[in-house]
Amino acid sequence: MDPAILSRMQFAFTISYHIIFPAITIGLSVYLAVMEGLWLRTKKPEYLQQVKFWLKPFAITFGMGVVSGVVLSYQFGTNFSRFSEVVGPILSPLLAYEVLTAFFLEAGFLGIMLFGWKRVSPKVHFMATVVVCVGTLMSAFWILAANSWMHTPAGYIFQDGRFEAENWLEVIFNPSFPYRYFHMVIASLLSASLIVAGVNALYLRQKKHQEFARVGFSFAMWSLLILAPTQVLIGDFHGLNVAEHQPIKLAAMEGIWETERGAPLRVFAVPNSETERNDFELSIPKLASLIITHDSEGEIKGLKSVAKDQRPPVAVVFFSFRVMLGLGGLMLLLAVLGVVLRVKGRLYIYKPFLTFATLMIPSGIIATLAGWYVVEVGRQPWLVQGLVRTEDVVSILPAENIAFTLGLFVVVYGLLFSVYLYFIRKLVRKGPPVLLGDDDNHLTDDSVQLATLTPVIGLDADKVRT
């Protein structure tokens, strides 16, 4: 097989796997910081209980993110060595800043966050939690800056056979960066909210850990109500930006072959790259133009406006985009139903809704992955839009070496993911720690029935600290 294809498959696989974990931990770290902050302010133990419960899935997820992330930091050099030489002078300092401002920060304070309960004061512990949270957001900042530059390069000159920065502010705050960054951060917050909502919905449905589940479920449903519409808005802005800078990607997203005015929105279609048209189409007239250009007669560039070898694989982009949109719609629906039920006073008891919330647990992650496929596959065949073609910058390696490591990654990552899910399931089944309040170790890991929990809430606040 072609080494270029194998290297791309390997990169796509390892980065897709990796992104699952940061997407969860960015959002979950915000949740943990908010809950611990609420606990410090109000001293209500149910907030501490939230922190202590979600800290464990957070730790495992974070660990998975760390081990799969180190691989990525070396893959530019191993599999895309020409890329490292040509584009390295632009991208490497951004990655360096990620390591300096985020990686070390997270790693340095994670130990205190996870293991420091008895070694530092609650305030210092809270500080560690906040720092880890800030670290995850900074990490996303630099990665998205580097990634965005590859889509909308700015602030550079090309000399001596490589790209060099002329203006670092323009490199970092390149035209698509703000949209991508906020789109990704909101996606992470959504993913975490959906997980928190879903797990608590499961408890509510099973009539377990009711007090605990209500606190988390209520918070997560409010978050969804704010986040889901915000994401639609940012997505719309991002779409306008893509139309401006990467019109061919947009054409692939919308399944538009001929440049047209008043383009219809293809709700569903089967794009065919061979015949250069859609084999089947279900569309709403003029809607695509209206959404993208905010004018029902606006012009949208078609795929055929560029040569065949400059078009991305249309079907992948087209379908990924619809998966993302579809799941986004379901998230909106969940959030709106939540409000309706809350008004009616049935939020915690209406079973079909709780089932719906539980089924939505992976939807944030799947939508995030689908979104990345739209973005990254949509940029092909370019690695840096309009400047560097992917096939020109892969390492010269024996195909069997890449095939071997790709196979290893598939096996090892597959095994790990099963183990990860197994342990997460185990933690969920075990349920939250129970509040006791008789010695200085107020939360035990033994799941006891709710009866022992209720009287403790409202205890002397100072005594309930761990």
Place this chain on the structure above:
Amino acid sequence: MDWAITWLMILGFGVLMYVILDGFSLGVGIIFPWLKSEQQRGVAMRSLSHVWDSNQTWLVFGGVVLFVAFPQAYAVVLSKLYLPVMLMLIALIFRGVAFEFRFKAESSRRWWDFSFAFGCTLATLCQGIILGTLVQGIKVDPSVSTSWLTPFSAITALSLLAGYGLLGSCWLIQKSEGDLARQARAIALPLLTCVLVGLVIVSIWMLVKEPTVAERWLSTPNLYFLMPIPVLTAVVTIALVKAINEPEKHHLVPLLLAIVLFALALVGLVVGTFPYIIPREVTIWQAIAPDSTLSFAFVGVMIFIPVILLYNAFAYRVFWGKTNEADGY
């Protein structure tokens, strides 16, 4: 200011930090199979659970500094050493997840013990092979393949295994008490012997096989300037043997001396290859990145490295002293 030399020093600092810090973390895994009881293995791993992540981060730092300052070297070295680099990364995955899963496991604990020891050992062997191949020299020309599995790289790999193992046992001497500390001391001595044998073989091999290295070391006046390196190594070794053998007096001293030993070995190596970033092929001045890249990244390094060292020191202080059973979550 000479950017190439400045960035070589930053790279050297990063590598040294990594080798020392992840050296003892990986080392605990290397000697893991020789720890007797389940409970001792638990303490050994717990003593690392809050530091392994920040220690490993220096590997990412080292990689990214190479990428920033010498992009050509980063590209050539990593793609030429594709398999050992990839295997090292996969081995580090086994090491890392063992921490997350071991303490949440009941029936599968032995698997995570294995995963930890296996990951640490394989990662170290790969790093040793990478080191040995680099020292022997790799060809920049993409059509010439580089063989990385040679008798020399096998020896550097085994030496590094013994070296990390030594650091790991010295870490345990500092972090544990009773039986575990006694065992760590007993393991440290034979490992120190292996390290010395390895150092001697590698040094002689280099002097015999590489005329440039021999010339650098054996010509006057270089000889007088460089003599302190082997002499200091001998002095530190003797002090280390004494410190290991005096259980009542020294807890931290063996670890500190072992670290000095590592630093000396690294300096010795750099002296032999300077000013090449890819030995005998590309010098640091030929591979250096453009000024705009270097100055921008340099600001970050100068501001954040001191801050990083400060809060890492704080994190070490929080967990200072002997590891106990309660340090979990």
